[in-house]
Amino acid sequence: MPAPSRPSVFTGIAVVARIALARLTRGKAFYVSIGLLILPIAIATMVKRPGTSDAFQISILALTLQPLILFIPALHCAGMLADELDDRTYTYLFTHPIPRWTLVAGKLLTTYLVLLVGFTLSVLAQYQVFKSGGMPRFLDDGRNYGLPRVLVATSIGLLGSCCLAAAAGAVFPRRPFAAVFAWILGVEFIIGNIPTVLARVSLGSHIRRVAWGLIGEQKVGMPSVSTSTLRLLELAALFLAIGIWRLSRAEYRSEV
């Protein structure tokens, strides 16, 4: 007799998450990511000293952490759905009684949570390093809750970035990394830095706004912190929807 009951959606997500965790932690990219997350701490250690200006320390944090929020998820998430499509391993999951979207949900959840832990530890370590060298105002301003805000920006930005990379990989399974890096270079590094309407689709610009909003600056034309937070969540949802749509429509490629 077949299995006694139909598996729940949660079982589907849990099983996919477990597979994703094994792939994530047993792959080389995992160790590359650990190395990359240590990098900002190392740089902070090198530059910290009493009397270093806040602006300089903010620049260090921005220059090291922000690109990593875009690049590290790309390393893990771009190939996440693309590998399934390319290796055709999704055929095992799709011929079982679980909804197709659980594949995206399970993989994304695992990758996001693992990376979130890594980034949180990295930010906290940087905080400790800066603290030992004389606290920069932006991190220690009681009014603006600097550290929590950096953590919030990191966590939401990371979510958006994971969803972006997964969606790009699903839409362009043959060239997942090229697709994500093209987005990062074109949209995040160029368009996102030009204050136009198009900058709204840049994750980086919103991450910066949420994180740096703690300084209290509000330039004309700049979205508010709450608007940027909302936009990040909207972009994450949009990218997630694209990834799920692509995968749910994935029909087994075949040489006829």
Added chain:
Amino acid sequence: MIDLAHCSKWYGVVIGLNDVTLSVGPGVTGLLGPNGAGKSTMMKLVTGLMRASQGDVKVLGEHVYGNRDVLRRIGYCPEHEGVYTELTALEFVTAMARISGYHAAAARKRAEEALERLDLTSAMHRRLGGFSKGMRQRTKLAQALVHDPDVLFLDEPLTGTDPIARAQIQALLEELGRAGKTILVSSHVLHEVERLTQEIVLIYRGRVLAEGNIYKIRELIDHHPHRVRVDCDRPHELAGALMTAGLAVRVEVSAASAAPGRMIIETLTPDTAYDSIPAFALDRGIHITELSSPDNNLEAVFRYLTERVAGARTTALEDA
């Protein structure tokens, strides 16, 4: 159990399956056709991986695409080699049991039993990335069987397996067939299917040419030399022995560096040849890594059948 009614599938302008109506009942049924005939397309339709462009596909009396109640009761061993290489065999098969509806402990127990059934107990804690092609094939079979499905779809299940594993899988499928399971096995090698069942469906260029007893096609195929591909470490020595014994009418040893140790033999007695080649190799200490059929003779038979069908249609039209 498996019903297709006027089922067609197009890939853009290319047709994969063309107005197929077919009904498959309990027991083992062979889906036979040369590469590109439409076997895999049919497999993907009946497992719910693809939606038919036209017509109905039903398994266990219900439409299969997106039907979780039907998917719970089917097992599928795909043709492709892709597996989760970072997982161990036990982790992989347990995961498949979990998403079939078993709780964690039961899933693990069933996975161990399924792997044991496929003789993979000693390797079940190894990662699939380090498995040979044959071991991966057996793991894929284990995951298809782990939840004891009512209907099994096996797409080229013997590909890449060594002679011992092949015999083992054949015995297992026979046992499942006798137990009343509905099993559809696709293959492009007549000899493989013949050992599993007498019930076959012949498919060619997206159409079902014939279905029924295998002996009808057997008579046709015996008129064509049967090609067998052997990958081994000393092909010349094995070729000489087969020629001397009169088992091969022609032997071609590959000189390509991409396929060292590969030879193709042509035989008029395929049954004897398939039985004797491993025995000859064993006697001489020759290590065979693969024994398969490149299937040219089957292609010839299908061409013959197609021409015959076309000829009959022309005659009928002329009579009309």
